[in-house]
Amino acid sequence: MKVKNAEMLQILRAELAPAVGCTEPAAVALTCAKGKKYLDSDLKQMVVNVSRNIYKNGLMVGIPGTSQKGLLIAAALGYVCGNAEAELEVLKDVSAECTEKAEKLIASSAVSIKLDESRNGIYIRTVMEDHDGNTVEIVLEGRHTYISALKKNEEVLLNNPYLDEDKTGGESGSCMSIQSIFQFSRECAVEDIAFLKEYANMNVEAAKHGMTKNYGLSIGRLMYQGDSGRQTSVLDHQTILEASSLTASASDARMAGCNSPIMTNSGSGNQGITAAVPVCFISDRMKTDPEMTIRALCLSNLIAIYLKQRSDRLSAFCGTVTAAIGAACGVGFLFGAELQCIEDIINTAFSGISGMICDGAKSSCALKILLAVENALLSAKLVLENHHVPHGEGIVCKSAEETIDNIHTLTMQGMRSTDDTIISIMK
Numbered sequence: 184m185k186v187k188n189a190e191m192l193q194i195l196r197a198e199l200a201p202a203v204g205c206t207e208p209a210a211v212a213l214t215c216a217k218g219k220k221y222l223d224s225d226l227k228q229m230v231v232n233v234s235r236n237i238y239k240n241g242l243m244v245g246i247p248g249t250s251q252k253g254l255l256i257a258a259a260l261g262y263v264c265g266n267a268e269a270e271l272e273v274l275k276d277v278s279a280e281c282t283e284k285a286e287k288l289i290a291s292s293a294v295s296i297k298l299d300e301s302r303n304g305i306y307i308r309t310v311m312e313d314h315d316g317n318t319v320e321i322v323l324e325g326r327h328t329y330i331s332a333l334k335k336n337e338e339v340l341l342n343n344p345y346l347d348e349d350k351t352g353g354e355s356g357s358c359m360s361i362q363s364i365f366q367f368s369r370e371c372a373v374e375d376i377a378f379l380k381e382y383a384n385m386n387v388e389a390a391k392h393g394m395t396k397n398y399g400l401s402i403g404r405l406m407y408q409g410d411s412g413r414q415t416s417v418l419d420h421q422t423i424l425e426a427s428s429l430t431a432s433a434s435d436a437r438m439a440g441c442n443s444p445i446m447t448n449s450g451s452g453n454q455g456i457t458a459a460v461p462v463c464f465i466s467d468r469m470k471t472d473p474e475m476t477i478r479a480l481c482l483s484n485l486i487a488i489y490l491k492q493r494s495d496r497l498s499a500f501c502g503t504v505t506a507a508i509g510a511a512c513g514v515g516f517l518f519g520a521e522l523q524c525i526e527d528i529i530n531t532a533f534s535g536i537s538g539m540i541c542d543g544a545k546s547s548c549a550l551k552i553l554l555a556v557e558n559a560l561l562s563a564k565l566v567l568e569n570h571h572v573p574h575g576e577g578i579v580c581k582s583a584e585e586t587i588d589n590i591h592t593l594t595m596q597g598m599r600s601t602d603d604t605i606i607s608i609m610k
Contacts, residue, residue, distance in 0.1 A: 212257045226288065229294050236497035245439040248260075277442065403430065423560040457555065
């Protein structure tokens, strides 16, 4: 059990990371910020080659500290003022002066974005040239912060290709199953996972900030109703709506470029928000014991990671669906759900929304989050009241593991051509 605990903790540490803004533009900015360190003079030209999924997710999303959207301004800002050591918080120091300098670079045609049709998933190759004739080439792939190659002129400074086994920070994730995750969340030393509450609080604060003004479509702000001081011991519809709306408001803010830091899950800020905010909201309503809240957050995040590992990290399948199911399992845990109940929540939630397309990061992601969380929490409510979807209906099987296998087939086989079609439409 100790070995598995160590593996679980390593997976949590590897997959939860702070970010400012959408993670795809942040990854682009990160390559530009890191590459700049190796130039000897001012930038002459910078070409950023991106995979189809990076292109899709970065096309229409707001950039922190600006009123602008897209990868071009993100790349320019990464060069101008990106913090190369801050990873996915690379754009946390954007100012009006930085934005003005970045806009001048773009106006001079010094920065360009190119779509690499041959690449899927996470892949960014940035080539920079300074006025002294030096060139720097930097490649980020596999994970949003993983630099796999770096070359200055003809000198190779780094050559460390991304391998599949790197996806969980060096662990294969073989310790993960619904049962092992549940057991770990219930029995591990709470001090080992206490950091999850601090991480989750970042996302709750972002959600609250999203309620303060009209970010994006303001989906969460418009949908949120009710007295925040009201107590509830059951998952009534109003509580579900408020939890879903609050979660959506965090996405409203970050998809519009708000620079409030959030904690990611599986490389996605929206998934991190979705896995954390509903659990914290309902825990606060219930006045749950702090240890129980932390354990519920552990279960939520690990279920979200596990479900996401069964599909491509970036694909046509919207990851907020799986993150919301993780949150629903965490909420079920708060209500004392045992393992079978957790499996029933997973099955029931997948029967409601078994697939939602990802057509890029943008303001309407907040609507997807609201719908995914509402579906997942309604599923938890049904299960907690002794109702669940019978196995054999659609893709739902007797065990959650079998249902997850069906989701894996759906995303890895059935939705590959969907991704091609989505990108073709967006182009």
